Amino acid sequence: MLKYQKIANEIEHYIYHNNLSQGTKLPTVENFASKYGVSKSTIVKALDLLVLKGIVYQLQGSGIFVRRRNRSGYIDLNTTAGFTSTLKDFNISSKVLDFKLINPDSEIATFLECDISDEVYMVKRIRYINNEIMCYEESYYKKSVVPYLNKEIVQGSIFEYLKTALNLNLGFSDRYFHIEKLDETLAKLLELNVGDPTLNISEQVYLSSGLLFNFSKISYHYKHTQFYSQSSAIR
């Protein structure tokens, strides 16, 4: 992590730690620079990053202000790498339905951009939020990138394991959303009725090196999930 990224994290913690509300004016660049003992240009870069992350907004000539979302309990669509970290206030758990090392079929191989002779970890889980069904998830990990997984690990946060135990640098992800009616298989898994609505997300996750290593299909329980996304006009 670069210095300005580290400072950005510290300023973000400062905002949450002090529970600053929407529109609160932050200290000046000069104040932050002396507080953290870094140059003004590092603070400017850190604040630019926080603008892009939607944590603050800058009003030229007036200062820097806090941006806070109004509602809690929403799954953040802006964050890569699972939602365990974005739902800290909730009890997230998993039931593993299937876990094994397989050769992917041609559909999975296409989405994982690998060969059908490659080895791939397959994980099928029901995920729970506060003991209610949140989603059904089928996830595939290239063994060439994720050399080891076991049933105990996949019961928890797989991405946490990838980051901390395997020391992988997660990069970015592409997510594709479709609103659909549940078929019989999914309805049974989510304990809903055939034809009930669901949000299906296909996700491809890349290392920071640009290497695609994970493909997942997730079907969300429409009564137990809600989502949040923020954007900035700069995008």
Place this chain on the structure above:
Amino acid sequence: MLKYQKIANEIEHYIYHNNLSQGTKLPTVENFASKYGVSKSTIVKALDLLVLKGIVYQLQGSGIFVRRRNRSGYIDLNTTAGFTSTLKDFNISSKVLDFKLINPDSEIATFLECDISDEVYMVKRIRYINNEIMCYEESYYKKSVVPYLNKEIVQGSIFEYLKTALNLNLGFSDRYFHIEKLDETLAKLLELNVGDPTLNISEQVYLSSGLLFNFSKISYHYKHTQFYSQSSAIR
């Protein structure tokens, strides 16, 4: 727009104009600096912005590489300010069902953070994608920020008008997503059946000054819409 933002846009255009594919290595920082006649630090800042926008990724020591999504025809959830600009390849049109200046009810006043005695433009539209129903949209604009709208304007892209005619600086937005079953009113508007799935999005849009000026409720047609979102691990 700051210089590095302008350069970031030019590099983004360069990628699309040359139709560079995923993983293509870009010129070096030095090359870009001399090409655009700016300092290396401006290029570095522009590239940082493009990393955050998901346009490129950087591999320390190896260079900068193009990131391209794999599928087209998806509505981009990362962009503020309507989808007309994110669906350039499609024919987007609107049928205005209702347009008037009103005093908001207490629900709308709450979401717009205004008083029920304030004046607010209300726009109800069906939006079409390639002549198929894309969504039903109810949108509310504070008259104190958007002093003039008419039926002709709201038939097109309202955000384009706000930016170009009213010269407003759009800032950022908060979006809340719920998967729901269509009730009778919405089913009729979308020409679907009661109980069919829909994605409901509530959106609050802010000026870059942090002033909330627009609240919308949008219900998407599940057969004619699909969505895309990308994230970077830095977030």
